[in-house]
Structure formats: C-alpha cells, structure tokens
Amino acid sequence: MPDDRELLDTRASAQLLGDRFPGMAATEEAIMAVSTEHLDGDDVLARKPLGFLFWFAVVWVAVVFLAAILANVLPLQNPNFQNYSSLNQAPSTAHWLGTDDLGRDLLARVIFGSRVSLVVGFVGVAIGLAIGGTAGLISGYKGGKLDIALNAGSFIILAFPAIVAVIAIVTFWGQSLLHITIILGVGTIPLMFRVIRASSLSFAQRDFVVAAKTMGATDTRIVLREILPNVIPVMVTFSLITVAGIIVIEGTLAFLGLSVNLPTPSWGNLINEGTANNALATDPYIMIWPALAMFLLLWSINLIGDRLRQRFDIREGLL
C-alpha cells in the first residue's frame, strides 16, 4: 500500500503541514522527526529484544521513584541538618555519600532533591499533555480556521525566548514547587500541541477514518477510537523526551537561583552548590552525586522512550 506508507512517513506529513500553513514544514518536520525518529529507519530491522540496558534503566527509574516517595519513611538523616563536626566528608558508613560544606548528609539531600525533579518532570508533562495534547488531537483532525489559529499561536510562542517568560513569571509568582511545575508544564503546551497535531493530522485522512465517517461515527468517537490509539506511541515517546527536557530546565533555573527556595534541595541547586566557590576542588562529591543521579535518570528516561517506540510502532506496511 504505497499510499499509506507515504502518508505515514513523517516527511510526507510535514509537507502536508507545509501546505496548510506555508513555511512551517521545517519546524514541524524537526519536531516530528525528533519525536518519532523516522520509523521507517528501524522498521527494516528485525525487532530487537528490549535488552539488559532497558531493564537497567527501568530499575533505576523505579528506584529513584521509590526513594523519592519513601524518603520520609527511610532511615535518612534530615537533609537540612547542619552537623558542623563533620564538614566536607568523603563517603563513610555514617554518611554513605559523604557530607557537604555545612555538614549536611548528601544521601539525604540527593534523595529529597529527586522529589523536585520528578514532580516537575512528570506532573509538568501531564499538564502539557492534557492541554496541548488534547488541543493537538482535535486541531489535527478537524483542521479549518481553529487549526490555523492554534498552529500560528504555537509558532509564535515557540519563537519567544522562553527564558524571559519563565524568569518573569517565577519572579512575579514566587518560587514554590507548585508554581515552577505549573510554569514549566504550561511551557510545554505549544510543543506537545505541535507534535500531537502533526501526528493526528497524518491520520485524519486515512481510509479507516473516512470509513468511520461514512458509517456516521461522531467526531468524538473518531478522535477517541480511531485517531488517539494511533497517536499514543508518538505521545508516549515524546512525553518521555519532554520529561527529561523539563528536568534539565528545572536544573538550569536552579542554577540561576530561580527554582524552589533554598534550603529545599533539588538536583539543580545541589549541582549548583557543588560547583560554586571552587567546591569542585575541595569536595567534588557535593556535585558528583546529584549529577550522577540526574545523568542516570535522564539517560534511563531517554532510553526507555526509544525502546518503547521501537517496540510499539507497528507499521502496516510490514503486516
């Protein structure tokens, strides 16, 4: 079925998009490409088993989640307790990961710090997906003036230097975890919208959708039963990539002193503390542990997203 293949091809869909709103093919294509990474490339290969690394990544994400949820129950020291008799210590039995320049236990700080990253990342993406994803699904299917307006709006927001908006709103609204999560979550809406819209659009004219329409299915039914199931793989993969992205942005905000208020630990501000004032030379552990934890988490999330994409993207051409 050459026609189907062509429509499924992200490149073709990007050109389709370019026709609707001229000059946007490049952006659309890049977003689609980054999220779906040209399915045809891997399709020609036999299905890979998920492999050891995949399970390692899953276990790591699970461990981080469990530790973050159970942090209050686990026998950890108070992450903000300053013990002046044990400053800048290397890992030991008393402090498994050592202590920082104020004598605070690094294991406790890294574990409590993970809460910020996880909440911001996953809740933020949930916000973006709920609003941007829904809008994209409908917009891509319905088309028309609404689609043109939403599409142009999202293009404008993407052209806006996001850091200005984030700093302005954080300063205006206050640096609580809730606010940061909402701001970064809302920030992902245009991106979510565009990716999911592009994917939805590529299915909107397919035979099975036309067939459903001919049989008199309502729009709601078509979107939910015909289009949504096909868009889900892209949704999951892109959401995971975005989770990783937001965690990095939270870290960057912390680096500018604009994330959650101190002394609440977050991986971003721990890394920041570990690099400020020559701390890397006097006590490298302050930075190494949160950086390592974050590196492994981001790596795991990206790897899981990629493997899931390979696994669940079934192309009809192969059936």
Added chain:
Amino acid sequence: MSKYLVRRVLQLVVVAFVISVLTFMLVHLLPGDPTTVILGPNDTAANRAILLKQLGLNLPLWHQYTTWLGAVFHGNLGTSYLNHQSVTHILATGAPVDIELIIISQVIAFAVAIPLALVTSRKPNKPLDNVATTSTFGLLALPPFVVAPILVAVFAVGLGWFPATGYTPFNQNPATNIHEMILPSVAITAGSIAVYYRLLRSDLISTLQQDFITMARSKGLSSTRIMWRHAFRPSSFSLLAAAGINIGALIAGTFVVELLFVLPGIGYALVQAVEQRDYLVVQGIALVVAIAYVIIQFVIDFIFTIVDPRVVRE
C-alpha cells in the same frame, strides 16, 4: 515564489509584533521597576517618582509601548536605564559572542555526528552501532550546567590547556579568541551531537534500503562514495530541520555558559536585564532573538528546496 516570500515576510512581521507586545506586558508585570535598582531600595518615594517621570515610565502602558514601537521603526531600540548603553550597542557587542558559540558548537556537532552516523548506519544493530546509539543517550543527559564545571575542572584547572574564563574579541586576536571559546562551545554541543547523530543514522538506514543504492552498489562504486555521494544527501532532511530548531533554541539559550565562562553575550545580558527590570534591553533583545528565530526557520526551509528539488514552494 514571490507570493511565498510575501507570506513569509508577513509572518515575520506578525510574529515580531506579537512577541514585542508579549515581552512588553511580561516585563511590566514584574514587581518593582528600574528605579529600585538605580536608586537602591531605601530612597524616598518622591525621588522615585521624579526618576520614573524622567524615564517616561509614569505614562500609561499603551503610550509607552507606542513610543517604543515608533522609535524601533526609526532603528532606535532605546537605551539601558542602568548603564546608558544603547540597546543596539549591547546587541552589536553581544551577538557576535553567541553567533561564534553557536557556530563552533554546531561545527563540532556535525563533525562528530555525521561521520559517526555514516559508519554505524552501514551495519545497524551491530556492536559498534549499539555502543554509539546507547552512549548518545548519555550525551542527551549532559546539560551544559553539568558539563561546563567538569570541563573547567579538568581542562582549565587540572590540565591547564584552556583558560577558565575570559573573552577576547575575534578581530582583536583570532587565535586567543578561538582558544577561549572552545570550552564553552564544547559545553553546549553534547545534546546537538546526540540529536543529529540519531536522526541521520535512522534516515541513512532507510535510504540504504532504496533501489538506487543497490544500483550504485551493482555498478561497483566504493562504499565511501556511495555513503557520501548517494546516501547522505537524501538522508539529511531531518538533520537540517533539527538543526534549525536547535540553533533557534540556542540563540537565547547560551546564557548558562556565558555566565559560567564570563562571556559578554546577549543571553546572559537578557537574563540580567529581566532581573534588573531594564525594560528596553529586555524588549530589544527579545525582539531580535524572535526575528532571528523566524529567519533561521526560513533559511532552513530554503535549504530544503536546494537539497531536494522535488520540494517546491507553491
């Protein structure tokens, strides 16, 4: 084609206008104003009012905005309230730093990603490919604020190969300039390498299945020639598009390395201006960054038509 160009220019104007309004509203939403920074927090309300009047900040917002817009049409982006430099001057001195950072980091990214993808895509899912593909996820997990301090600790403090901070303009001393810019550029290049490599690799794998590659093989062409001359060009679309987005995101996203390496770029100037409520500087930089973003998308679209003549604009 000319109709297409007109639409693009219209689009640019609309984007620039909306963004200037948005920026204007956002900075005025912030609590406090430039007088707090200029006069300090303890000055009298009367002095503050005088200064506000002098700066024209007591006028209604729409009046301030139209005045600013009118000046912009005359090529005058205004002056910083704090150090009295003109915004055009800040942009003219700062932008080259960022442009250089972006160019060097993208050259490194392409120089690593393209040959790597050309090699690994020939034998997909073999050990070399698996190692390269998995480790690029590691590169995606290395944000600049983690990489930069490590680079400084190892290559500047430890080995002493590069200076930790400092900036010399390119036209003053090109060699010193490049030497100083290498670490900051490397710090922002990790993510680009990963994205470019992965896109090009999967596109190459699908291109290599095509009939014209089999044809080239059966003609007996060397595999190097096939990869570079036949496979690379039709596989470079996603790469190009991703480069467009990436460069767009980097324009104002270089502030972390600018801060860490003490480089006088516009990224950090923008962050600082927001914090100091230097309204005109924020508006000017945001406007120019947004216009640059749209133009880059336009250029990428144009390159598409060169790389693939089948892509016709209307």
